[in-house]
Amino acid sequence: MATETENLDKCFQVVSDIVQKAGDLIASRFWKSKNVKQKLSDIDFVTETDQEVEKLLIDTLTAEFPHHRFIGEEATSEGAKCELTDSPTWIIDPVDGTLNFVHSFPHSCISIALLVNKQAEIAIIFNPVLKQLFTARRGKGAFYNGDPIHVSDKKDLSQALVMAEFGTSRDDKKLDITLDNFRKITQACHGTRSLGSAALNMAHVALGGADVNFEFGIHAWDVAAGDLIVREAGGVVLDPSLGPLDLMSRRVLCASSLELAIEFSKLITQYYPEPRD
Ligand code: IPD
Numbered sequence: 201m202a203t204e205t206e207n208l209d210k211c212f213q214v215v216s217d218i219v220q221k222a223g224d225l226i227a228s229r230f231w232k233s234k235n236v237k238q239k240l241s242d243i244d245f246v247t248e249t250d251q252e253v254e255k256l257l258i259d260t261l262t263a264e265f266p267h268h269r270f271i272g273e274e275a276t277s278e279g280a281k282c283e284l285t286d287s288p289t290w291i292i293d294p295v296d297g298t299l300n301f302v303h304s305f306p307h308s309c310i311s312i313a314l315l316v317n318k319q320a321e322i323a324i325i326f327n328p329v330l331k332q333l334f335t336a337r338r339g340k341g342a343f344y345n346g347d348p349i350h351v352s353d354k355k356d357l358s359q360a361l362v363m364a365e366f367g368t369s370r371d372d373k374k375l376d377i378t379l380d381n382f383r384k385i386t387q388a389c390h391g392t393r394s395l396g397s398a399a400l401n402m403a404h405v406a407l408g409g410a411d412v413n414f415e416f417g418i419h420a421w422d423v424a425a426g427d428l429i430v431r432e433a434g435g436v437v438l439d440p441s442l443g444p445l446d447l448m449s450r451r452v453l454c455a456s457s458l459e460l461a462i463e464f465s466k467l468i469t470q471y472y473p474e475p476r477d
Contacts, residue, residue: 223328253294291424297397311399313424323425351456360411367417402426406433
């Protein structure tokens with residue numbers, strides 16, 4: 201019987217191969233017009249590519265690992281259960297940054313993580329247009345296009361580059377808090393960036409290019425891969441109130457250091473999204 205490590209080696213190989221194929225599919229559609237449908241709001245979209253990529257990933261992984269479970273953004277939108285158990289579970293965002301994809305703004309990615317006993321073991325974030333591949337395995341470090349990466353050495357918010365998003369909800373209360381937080385952050389740090397992909401934001405913290413990323417309103421599939429990649433690159437991933445990250449809470453804060461996360465958390469106004477708003 202294969203050991204757990206051998207199994208994880210195989211999982212990593214299989215998922216790496218299929219992510220490249222899925223990336224080719226996204227890249228081949230990227231500059232063309234898309235068939236777009238609305239989901240929960242008029243800025244929350246799904247395209248046929250999101251659905252095809254998710255199906256390709258799930259079908260391939262199921263054929264190799266029939267007992268594995270899945271939490272996929274598009275299947276969940278169509279009513280599948282979003283339930284994390286101790287079983288090996290792949291958490292998948294087939295196209296994170298769908299709005300960017302719809303506009304052909306080249307900042308979208310596949311985000312996929314394997315959790316076993318609710319612990320992340322494997323994570324991949326891949327922007328197939330700019331060929332940016334971020335990978336991590338628990339205890340083995342984080343990599344960008346095959347080279348090891350590390351978070352920045354920033355510990356002081358006044359020196360930090362912060363990534364944050366408005367999200368896909370038009371809810372007035374959430375927008376008020378988000379805009380107020382953007383004002384406070386912009387006054388406190390070097391600069392703010394909002395590029396439209398929660399997963400790539402986290403990957404850029406892992407890379408050391410950005411120092412903090414936070415958002416209220418994300419989902420498990422937006423952050424499951426980024427969580428492992430940031431931690432393996434030496435950063436911290438927490439709830440914005442500084443408690444442990446809860447993938448189902450729709451809240452995330454990651455930073456290159458705990459000092460930065462603490463300073464950031466004290467600055468912002470907290471918001472607790474509904475499970476689906
Ligand atoms: C969205 C993006 C966006 C973030 C939203 C996410 P999607 O994911 O990551 O940056 O602000 O909260 O839902 O819908 O493009 O997969």
